[in-house]
Amino acid sequence: MAARAGSLVAAVLAHSGRLDKEHLGARGEVCTMINKKYSEFLPSMQSAEDLVAQVEGLADSIDLLKAGIENEVQRDLNVAVAEFTELKQQLERDTLVLSVLKKLQEFDTAIKECSSALQEKQYVTAAQQLEQARSSLRSLESRRGFELKILKALGTELTVQTQNMIYHLGEEWQKLIVWKLPPSKGSSSLEALVLSELHLHTLPPQDEDAAVPPVAAVLQALAVLGELHSKLKDFGQLLLQYILKPLISHPSLEPVLEEQPDVFILRFRSQELALDESSPMEVFDKIKLVFEVLHKHLLKYLIVNQHYVQGEWREGFELMEGLAQEAAVFRSVSPPWDADVPLEQPGEGRKEGRVTLAELLGELIWEELSDCLIHNCLVNSIPTNSSKLEQYKEVIESTEEFEKALKKMEFLKEDTTALLKYACNVDSHFANKKCQDVIMAARSLMTSEIHNTVKISPDSSVALPELPDPGSGDQVEVARVCRLLPSGTGSVGSESRLSPFTLCLPSCRISCSVQQLVQLAYHTLLEATASTDLCCVQLFDCVRNIFQLFCEVVPTYHRENLQKLPQLAAIHHNNCMYIGHHLLTLGHQFRYRSTSVLSSGAATFVDLVPAFRRLGMECFLAQMRVQKGEILERLSSARNFSNMDDEENYCAANKAIKQVLHQLRRLGMVWQDVLPVNVYCKAMGALLNTALAEIVTRIAALEDISAEDADRLYSLCRIMVEEGPQVFTPLLDKDKNKKYQEEVPVYVQKWMTFKELMIILQANLQEIVDQWADGKGPLAEEFSAAEVKSLIRALFQNTERRAAALAKIK
Known part of the structure; x- marks a missing residue:
């Protein structure tokens, strides 16, 4: 316990000593802080406060100075600015007036120098001064904002001077180029064209002292004024109308050149013996000769382009670089272009911005000239036969030489090849021309008369081209196809051979024009086999177009005749069948002789066959309907074949029968030797059957037939039976026609019905019953039981015998 108390005291004493030390340290720090605050900070703070007081004093002084400046200096500054602004405006007005006066002086000087130069015929200088006056x-x-009343007067003066200048240059132009044209400018006859002459007064004068302006000066002055384009355009049109186009269109014209001391003359001479068409080589030579003459005497000159001028003459154009290096041509004196040397002479190196008259003229007339050469010269030279295509190479070479000559004269640009492209594309043009000629020829045949006919038969030789044998490659193909056939089908016994006329078109008459049309198709396809692939396909399509055109043109162009004339309808029917017959094999005949495109099976006309057959059948059936209508109309005047005991009724019926037979005979004559025999017999049989069926219907419908009526009806029917077969005359040989007259029941469906009716008219009750034979006799095959009963009631009175007979008819 005592020990624990001792240690506590020791600890308290130790802690107390440590606190004394810390207290002493804190007191030192407090002293230091007090010294810094009151010995150092307070004096510096006092000095800062003094500085603040000084600054505030200076600020007050500045405010006083600023107020003085604003009150005194600013007033003087405003006065100075106002004076400066006024002086500036005055300077601008004076500068503007000075520039206007300078421009007026330039305008006046330019007008005076222009007038002076114009009197001395220094046209280039005068034109330049006019341009300078115009620029001023x-x-x-x-x-803007500066307008002078004098400007209107200056504009009028400039216009007057310009027009005066243009007038003088126009006179000089007319002196240089003189046209002597025929009296009637609209006349294009050969006699009038021979009178055309072109006089070029561009030769240098022999008299050195002659006051004649050089050609170059006139041309350059026109270029400066912008009038050269219109002059060249008028010259080009006259050149085309009276020289170039006549040389292309009239083979007999020949250019004649005449050079005199002061003039060069170009005129025409007409050759008496001239071809209808000139070859391209001859035309090119004539045109080239004309351009060579024009180039030598006029078109060789180089002129400065209208836009290639100094900026001071045309507002908006800058002075081009390199102009100073052209001192040899443009002297660096006033005026910039000397009137004595206005142009580069031919032969000197061309500078940028200069063109020849030939180039300018070419731009104006080449398009029209090339079109004329193509349509009036090259088109006519395209061969119409593929065998002549090789000869056309001469035309291509001549065209190339012609274009080179024109490019050498700078009449054409280097990239202009319109003529050569057209000439080189000869295959396409040949095909187009061939197709056009074929279509025109085909249409001419389609619109020709149908009634001009030719007889065709299985053994007749039709004028068709002989096809060449297929090549070796084709023979291999044919052999390969043959090997695919089953064994045994290749050897057919003689007893099983088909007739040589199998699948041949029967004998009939067709139009000569249709025969020629088919020949044209064969020749065109034969031409296609010898042509290039592109041409072959085009010609094949052309042939298809021919036949498609036939289906549209012929029925429309000949509609009225086909409707009114039975013979033409029959011929048209044959024409369509004839064409369809050839179309079946037309493509196959040329399959192995055409290009790979067509030989693959595309070369066929089979798809057109139904259209042609339908076209022929519709036309002929329409004519058959017309004829049937006429037959029924004639029989309608027979008064239903009733009351034959009345003479008037009998005459009417007799007349109707004869009219029908007359109509049938007339048809038999117009269709004789025209229609194929089977078609003829079917057509005549159908018409006769119509008449017989109508007569049977009318008689069977009668309710009362007297004995006299029956006799007269029988006589009328006998006329039909006797004369009806006579209308079957398909051939010209009467003996051969008997065969078809005997086969009338084959072609007339109601023939046996009609004959049974005649039997009924003359038979008694028992005979009628026997003919019926319980529904198994010949009468039962032609009439129904109701019809027979009706006839019995009309022919016989009501008796027991009639009743018994009627009972058996069932």
């Missing part, structure tokens, strides 16, 4: 006037007019 344009500058004056462009100044």
